[in-house]
Amino acid sequence: MDALSSAQNKLLPEMSVLLKKRYQILQTINQEQPIGRRTLSEFSGMTERDIRKETDLLREQQLIEMKSAGMVITRQGEEVLDSLKSFMQKLTGIADLADKLKKQLKISDVIVVPLDSDTAVTVKNQIGKEAARLLEMNFTGETKVAVTGGSTMAAIAKELKGEKAYPSLQFIAARGGLGEDVLHQANTIASAFAEKTGGSFKTLYLPDHLSEEAYAMMMKEPLIKEMMDLYEQTDLVVHGIGNAEELALRRQSTAEEVQMITEGGAVSEAFGYYFDAEGNVVYRIRSAGIQLEQVQKAPNIIAVAGGHSKAKAILSYFKNAPERTVLVTDEGAATEVLKLIENIGGN
Numbered sequence: 001m002d003a004l005s006s007a008q009n010k011l012l013p014e015m016s017v018l019l020k021k022r023y024q025i026l027q028t029i030n031q032e033q034p035i036g037r038r039t040l041s042e043f044s045g046m047t048e049r050d051i052r053k054e055t056d057l058l059r060e061q062q063l064i065e066m067k068s069a070g071m072v073i074t075r076q077g078e079e080v081l082d083s084l085k086s087f088m089q090k091l092t093g094i095a096d097l098a099d100k101l102k103k104q105l106k107i108s109d110v111i112v113v114p115l116d117s118d119t120a121v122t123v124k125n126q127i128g129k130e131a132a133r134l135l136e137m138n139f140t141g142e143t144k145v146a147v148t149g150g151s152t153m154a155a156i157a158k159e160l161k162g163e164k165a166y167p168s169l170q171f172i173a174a175r176g177g178l179g180e181d182v183l184h185q186a187n188t189i190a191s192a193f194a195e196k197t198g199g200s201f202k203t204l205y206l207p208d209h210l211s212e213e214a215y216a217m218m219m220k221e222p223l224i225k226e227m228m229d230l231y232e233q234t235d236l237v238v239h240g241i242g243n244a245e246e247l248a249l250r251r252q253s254t255a256e257e258v259q260m261i262t263e264g265g266a267v268s269e270a271f272g273y274y275f276d277a278e279g280n281v282v283y284r285i286r287s288a289g290i291q292l293e294q295v296q297k298a299p300n301i302i303a304v305a306g307g308h309s310k311a312k313a314i315l316s317y318f319k320n321a322p323e324r325t326v327l328v329t330d331e332g333a334a335t336e337v338l339k340l341i342e343n344i345g346g347n
Contacts, residue, residue: 016091021046023088024114025054026063026077031122031129034070043122088114094331101327101334104341105318109326116332118307123330127306128155131328135238138300139166139197143235146174146290147193148271149186150240152304157192165198172230174239174271175289176206186289202230206288209251215286224288231290237298241305241317242269257283268313271295277312279319301325311336 028043029035037055041048055071058064063077073081089095094112102110111130117123135145135156143166147153171193173186182188187203194201204227206218218224244266248258264282266274272287281292295301301322305314306329314329315337 020088020092022054022058023081023084025051026058026073026081027126028122029055029058029064029071030073030078030081031125033072034067036070040071043120045120092331097331097334097338100338101329104338105315105321105327107318107321107323107325107327110334111326111328112334113306113328113330115330116306116308117330118309118332123332124152124306125155125159127152127304127328127330128157129159131156131238131302131304132159132161134302134326134328135236136161138236139169142168142170144170144172144230144233145193145236145238146172146231146234146295146298147186147190147237148174148239149184149189150242151184152240152306153186153189153238154184154192156238156304157189157196160193160196162196162198167198167200169194169197169199170230171197171199171201172227172234173202173204173289174231174237176204176209176287202227204289209253210286210288212286215288218288227288231294232297234290234294234298236300236302237290237295238302238304239270239295241303241310241313243267243310243313244269244274248274251285257285268316270317275316275319277316279316296322298322299324302328304328306330306333308332308336311340315340 024044025040028040032039032043037048037051040055041051044051055064058077059066062074063080064071064073092114094114098110098112101112111134113123113126113130115123117127171190173190175186177185177187187205190201190203193199210218244261247269248261253261261274261283264274265276266282267277268275271290271292272285273281273292274283276282301324303321303325305327310333314327314333318327
């Protein structure tokens with residue numbers, strides 16, 4: 001927090017509390033519009049009475065409109081959000097938090113959004129929005145973008161603006177199917193990215209988890225060889241970070257595999273690799289998707305993960321993540337990661 005914000009906070013602490021509250025309400029309306037008061041109350045954790053009072057004020061200031069389908073933000077409201085973004089990051093300490101995490105993880109940059117996606121459902125969408133803006137900055141020339149699956153990745157697809165066509169973009173599914181909700185699979189997300197941007201996409205219609213015999217056979221197929229060549233040419237990788245046990249269950253891993261993952265002390269998962277708390281690979285599935293060495297060669301990398309429950313996984317993965325990686329996360333995860341680092345340093 002800068003000197004002015006700190007002095008202001010000491011002189012009028014109630015102003016900071018009120019500003020944070022109204023900013024959060026306006027941000028949630030912007031993210032979830034149209035939205036009713038009851039739903040907004042549930043999302044924000046505030047009472048309906050409090051929500052009614054604050055939204056009436058926002059309406060009087062012409063920052064939101066009341067419509068039959070729910071509340072929506074006005075152009076003026078959007079401008080207020082944009083204008084206050086940097087100030088709110090300083091006021092809440094988010095900017096300092098991001099800077100500390102960037103230095104501790106030794107990576108290119110960290111972007112932190114307020115609150116915790118484990119407890120506030122709209123935060124994941126905000127992570128998606130920040131990652132989408134970051135991704136759009138890389139839409140230049142003939143760019144090949146490899147994307148993984150997951151709900152946070154789906155949030156990025158939702159938040160891409162789609163206001164301009166980029167026909168030279170190519171989105172490549174970095175993984176096969178996990179047997180999960182099809183909307184969260186890499187193939188679907190690559191397709192959604194292409195649809196929003198006017199680019200093309202390449203899919204990998206294979207199970208993410210292959211037997212040794214199937215893997216050896218599939219790697220000889222021309223279509224798989226083509227995908228592996230595309231991974232070598234990738235300009236940008238956008239990926240999530242998973243909790244090891246959760247991903248093992250989603251993959252319907254065998255009892256033997258789960259035992260190896262558990263006994264190996266696996267904490268995180270990315271690209272089919274399971275890492276322990278020190279960042280060592282303890283298990284690797286046979287997958288026709290992008291390989292870790294290909295990720296590490298990519299010129300640009302964006303990692304997305306949020307929620308305090310992902311803290312151990314984030315810290316584990318970033319033990320060996322390329323320095324040019326940018327992490328987009330939330331306050332809950334960032335705070336918990338720094339606590340873990342402090343605890344490790346104190347032991």
